[in-house]
Every structure is written in C-alpha cells, then in structure tokens.
Amino acid sequence: MDECKTERREETSGETELPSVPKSPSKCSKGKDSSIALNFRPINNQGETRLKTFTRDFKSRWSFKDTRKSVKEDSTRVKMDESNKETRNANAKTEFPGKCIEGVGDKDSPPVDDQEENLPLPFSRVHKIMQSFRNGSSLKEKSFEETGASKTSSKLFSLALVLKWQEDGDQATKETESMPEENQTFGREECVQKEPLSVMQINELIQKRQLLEAFEHIRDLEIELLAEREAKKYEDNLKNYMARAKDVDLLYKNLSKEIQDIVEQMLDRSSMDAKVLIEKMVALIEEEEKAHSGATNITVPSEPVDRLGLARNWRELWEKMVSESVTKRIHKVHIPLKDDPSWLLTHLGFLKNVVRQDLLTIKDSIHKFYPDDYCAYDIYLKAFHEALSLHLQDILEAQDSFESYEFHAVLHWVTKVYHSEEFLGHPDLQPELKTEDLPSLLTPEVLDKLKKDYIHSVKRKTKSCLENIQILEAKEKWDSEEQPEALQSQYNSSLSFDIQTIVGEHMKASGKICKNLEMAVLEMSVKEVTEFIPCFGKAFLEQDKVKDYPQFASLMVAYLNNFHDLRMDFRTRFNVSCEELEKNLDELILRYRKYFLNKLMLKTQLMFKKILSKAWIINSRTLDSFIMKILGVIEDFSQHLKNLKEPICKEFLNEVHKFVVKEYIRQILKPKARMKRTKRELISRIMTQEAATINDTMKHLGSNADWLFLAIPHIATIMSEKEKGKIKCYLEQLAWNYPDISEEHMMAILTLRGLSKKKRQSIARHVNRPSDELESGSGRTLFAEIELPNNIQCF
Structure with missing residues (x-):
C-alpha cells in the first residue's frame, strides 16, 4: 500500500515518468470476434488482473455491435467495479507495448462511467484521445503539448482514431446505423501497418535489392514528412525537417543507383538473372509512377527539400542509363596502337562484333522481359546508334591528320558496313530490329566534311606517289650509266602502269563508298596526273642537259610510249574526258621531239x-x-x-x-x-x-x-x-x-x-x-x- 501511495504522490506532483514507447505504431490484427484489443504490460500481477478488466471494458466500448447500448449501462458496469478504482489508479504508470494482441470481447464487462476522473489511467488517456478527436485536434499535437513525450509516442493510436466518438449514446446509435456497411465492419477487418524502418534499415533493403519493400518504406517516410510539413510542425525546427528530407532524398537516390547498376550489368548477366532483375526494376518504376501520379516531374537539379513529393522520372532515368551503359561499352572496345596502319580498320571491326553481339543478347535474353510499352529493343538500338555516332566523331576530331585509308575506313564502315548483313542487317537480328527510322550515323555536315577530307588526302597521297615515281625513275635509270640488257625493257617503262595503278586503286576504293565520290576522286587524280606529266618531262630533259645520258633516246622512247598509253587508257579504262591531260601530253611530245632534233643537229652541224x-x-x-x-x-x-x-x-x-x-x-x-x-x-x-x-x-x-x-x-x-x-x-x-x-x-x-x-x-x-x-x-x-x-x- 505504501508503494501505491508513493506512486500516487509522484503522479500528483507531476514528476511521474512516462514509459518508453516504441517508434512503430501499433499493429492491429483480426480477432475471432472481430474486435480490437490493446495489449498493456502491467507493472505487477495485480495490475495485470485489472488490465484484463480494462481491456474488456475498452473493447466493449469500441465494438460497433455494442454501440447501440446506452452510455448509462456502461456507467453501471463501471460502478460495479468501483472497488478496484484505487488499485487501478495506483498502477497508472502502466507501460504501453508497441504491438496489439488479440483479445476476446466480454459482454459482461463492468460498466464504465463517462466521467474521466472515475476511469483508470490508461482508459482516461484513451478518453482524452477520443475527446481530442471530437474537438478536431490531433492526438499527436495534444500529447506533445501536455506530456512532452517524443514524437513517435504520439503515433500509438493515430490509426485507431478512424471513428468519431459520440458522447451521447442514442446519437451514436443513429449515426452508426446510418454508416455504410463497409465502415460498420471496420473493426472486423484487418488493419496492418508496417513498422517504419530507420534509414539504415531501408538502405539495407536497397542493397539486398528488395526494391519494392524499400520503396514502400521510403514512400511512408515521404508521406509522413509531407503531412508534418503541411501541419507546420517544423516551423521552429527547420533544421530537423531539412535533415529528414535529405534522408528521404538519399534513399530515393540509392534506389535510382540500383536502377543504374541493373541496367549497366544487364548485358553481362545470364538470361535468368536478367529476367529477375528486369522484373524487379520494372515493378519499381511502375510503382513509383503510380505513387507519384499527377505529381510534377523533377526536371532540374534542386535541393532535397524541393524534390520532396515530386515524381522521380525513373523511366526516363532507365532510358538515360541504357544510353550511358551502352556508351561505356562502346568506350571499352579495344583500340590498337596507332603505329599500326590498320589500327582504325581493326577497331571498327571490333566495334561491329561487340555491338552486333550485344544486340543479339538484347533480342534473345533482355527485351522480351520488358513490357511492350518500354520498347526496350528500340531504346537499346537508338542508344547504340547514338553512342557509335559520337564515338566516330570523337575519333575524327582527335586526329590531326588522317591518311586516306583511315578516312576510307570510316566512310566505308558508315555507308556500307553499318546497314549490311555483317552488322545491323544480320539475319539473326531480324525482324525485330527496325532500322528504317534511324538517322544517318554521321550528320550530313560531318559526312560531307569527311568526304572532302578523304578527297584531299587522296590528292595528297597521289601527289606523293607521283613524286616517288619520278625519284625512282631518276635513281634507277637517269643516274645509271648502264644500258638495259633487253631491248623490250628499253622502251617499256613502268611509268604509265604505275600512274594508272595509283588512279585505279583510288577509284576502286572510293567506288565502294559511292559513285559520286568515285567520280570526284577520278577527277582529282586526272588533275594531279595532268600537272605531273609536264613536270616529269621537264625534269628528265633538264637532267639530260647536265649529264647527256647515253641512253637518252631509249628512255625518251619509253616515256613517249607511256605518254601515249596514258592518253588512250584514260579514255578507255576510266571513261573520262581528259582534254587538259591530252593537251599537256601533246605539248610534252612536241617538246621531246624538238629536244631530240636539237640533239641531232648538234651531232651533225659540223658535217652539214x-x-x-x-x-x-x-x-x-x-x-x-x-x-x-x-x-x-x-x-x-x-x-x-x-x-x-x-x-x-x-x-x-x-x-x-x-x-x-x-x-x-x-x-x-x-x-x-x-x-x-x-x-x-x-x-x-x-x-x-x-x-x-x-x-x-x-x-x-x-x-x-x-x-x-x-x-x-x-x-x-x-x-x-x-x-x-x-x-x-x-x-x-x-x-x-x-x-x-x-x-x-x-x-x-x-x-x-x-x-x-x-x-x-x-x-x-x-x-x-x-x-x-x-x-x-x-x-x-x-x-x-x-x-x-x-x-x-x-x-
């Protein structure tokens, strides 16, 4: 008794310490009699006995079936148990557990008085909660103001306050009868609310890729925080609000990172793994779209507090990550050392094989697991197309000077290989792969510049080759004092053959790209040959003036024959009008003839x-x-x-x-x-x-x-x-x-x-x-x- 009196004095003096309350709200479960029961943990055995009595009273008070009984009957039952009043008051410090237990309603529970002072302490707190609900104020605010308890303790009965408590029994009966049937059976339905997890616990779910469960908890935190913001709870504690908003935003970011990781790893996964991951990711994206339907999209980077409640655009994020993952795969393709003349051609071959294999993997093991509205195959194809386009442009911009065969490799790959059966037109990729709507791999401006650069490089190479021909002729024939052994070799220089080979190879290569480019290269080649022939002929005659070659006549005959071959072969083989070249050849032949006759005159002048x-x-x-x-x-x-x-x-x-x-x-x-x-x-x-x-x-x-x-x-x-x-x-x-x-x-x-x-x-x-x-x-x-x-x- 002394202990009870002591506890009463502590309560009266306002120094009573509230019991610790779990952060999680109480869970409600469906009982046999469809009643709601609360589980209170008593301090001693005596309090436990009285708690059972209180529980029956509370359940009877809340039962929709018993609402038709008058409040006076309930008061009568309370008076019958008046003898236990002091004992219940002595145990006012009862600790509320975090979870509800199932109880069986007792219709014979003692009546309860409507007066708050006649109720046991737990019941008195419930009555206060009901009264505050009637008055339009939240339990959470009233509890915070009166007791100073923690914010989470105010949530204990928030979900239980779904019915409006009526003070008058008759009025309660009328309102209950007028309620829809589904609301009347509320006490019989399951009402389960998950425990709110901490940020660390939710993050662990994300790391375990329990994405939907993690999203639900994040969404609960977001809704709660938005509600508290609307209630202006954080006006005096903005720092706390900012911290919680950042936590929510960080959890959303971690979820989005999982989407990124799934997309990046997709092409390296087995078909079974890909199916599981895609289904998880798609379910998460669709759940987020439902949760934030009608909300404004996040369009620009902003502070976490500004992103709260906004749609996360995860489907757009998925498309973006598909593009980024494809770009990373393109950048990982091996690039040989540039000392190798065929490095670019080899690299383009690697690109073709890697992209084609990835597209086959997407067709066989990835896109079928996506819903049709995702158009996964088309998104991946578009991503590869854009990544290849940017990659090729980067290669072209990174090189100070390409050789003609390097320009040709890019042009041929873009115009011929890309859409051929070796690549996008591969039979295994059909018919799902739709390339009709794809733009050009290189923009028209870039492609035109590439063609001009190619023609310019061919011109530079042609000029260099012709100069090398002249150097080789001078080294092997002009500077040699030995006459050729065979008469046939005396008069058949390889000059015409070499020139035609150079022009022919450039025409053949450019013709593989397009006819217009072939004609442009031919026109340029003819122009270079036209300029080369007079220079070559002049150099030969000037060298003879200095050295007076003993083999001059035989070399002159050989070159004249080559000039004739050039004239005829350019007409027939290349089917091109080369009037300027023919004019230069005629002038050179005339010049050779005059030079020959002049040498003849010098040899016979004295005799004449x-x-x-x-x-x-x-x-x-x-x-x-x-x-x-x-x-x-x-x-x-x-x-x-x-x-x-x-x-x-x-x-x-x-x-x-x-x-x-x-x-x-x-x-x-x-x-x-x-x-x-x-x-x-x-x-x-x-x-x-x-x-x-x-x-x-x-x-x-x-x-x-x-x-x-x-x-x-x-x-x-x-x-x-x-x-x-x-x-x-x-x-x-x-x-x-x-x-x-x-x-x-x-x-x-x-x-x-x-x-x-x-x-x-x-x-x-x-x-x-x-x-x-x-x-x-x-x-x-x-x-x-x-x-x-x-x-x-x-x-």
Missing part, C-alpha cells in the same frame, strides 16, 4: 657546214662522203625511234626526215661566190644523187614523208638549167609543191644559179604561186622553217 665545200665535192662519190656520215649519225641516233608507238613513231621519223632536208637546203642557200657553169652542173648532179640517198635512207628508217623528196632535186635542176625561160617553170613547180616558199627563198635559189639581181627580181615576181587558202590547207611546211642569212650577195 661542209656542203658545197671542196672537200664535199671531192668526197661526194665515195663512201666517206659527208652526206653518208650525216645519214649514218642520224640513222644511228634515230634507230630507237622505230620502237615508238604509232602515230608518234611516224611523226618523229618524218620530222627527222624533214630535219635532214631542211638542214641540207639551209647550207645550199647560204651566200656563196659566183660559180662557173661547169661547177654548177657538177654540184647539181651531186645534189640530185644525195637527195636520192637521203630519201632512201629515211624511208628505210621508217619515214613516209615522200613529199620532201622533190625539194633538193628542184633546186639542183634550177642551178644547172641553161635556158632562162625554163628556170621560171622549174621555180613555179617548186612553189606549187612547197607553197610555204617565200620570194626571198626564190631569190636565194636564183642567186645560186648566178643570175643578176635584176633578172632574179623579174623572175621571182612573175612566178605563179598557189593561193593562200591552198597554201594553208596543205599543212606542210619546209621553207618556212629555213631561215636565210641577211647578207645575201648581190652581183
């Missing part, structure tokens, strides 16, 4: 000067004559011309033939002293004979310029003609055969005949000559190329 000299006359009928020496040198030096390809061969030999006739006439028309008739007749006979020798020798060499044969004999006839009347006839025949003869040339021939100046002028002026049209139409020139000295003697 002997014509009409005494030595020439004396030796004219011997094998040691000057003309035979001249023809010997010419024939020896020009024999290589026989191996020229037509029509260059005839053109060259005809020019050599004209060169001999022209130089012979030039020496004849030089001013001489007047000759006696007998000497003129002798010279005339010698000239006629030598004209025949020249003609026969040049025809044997290969010339077909028969029109040159009559020039020397005509002059010889005029020199020996006695009758002055016939001289005019012979002169007119000469003018008709060679329309380019001028009056000065006629005057020089007549001077050689020994006529006076007056007679020469008279004859020359009255010679009938062909018209200018006939002269220009013949296309033949001989006398026009013979320059006369200015100091023609007049006698």
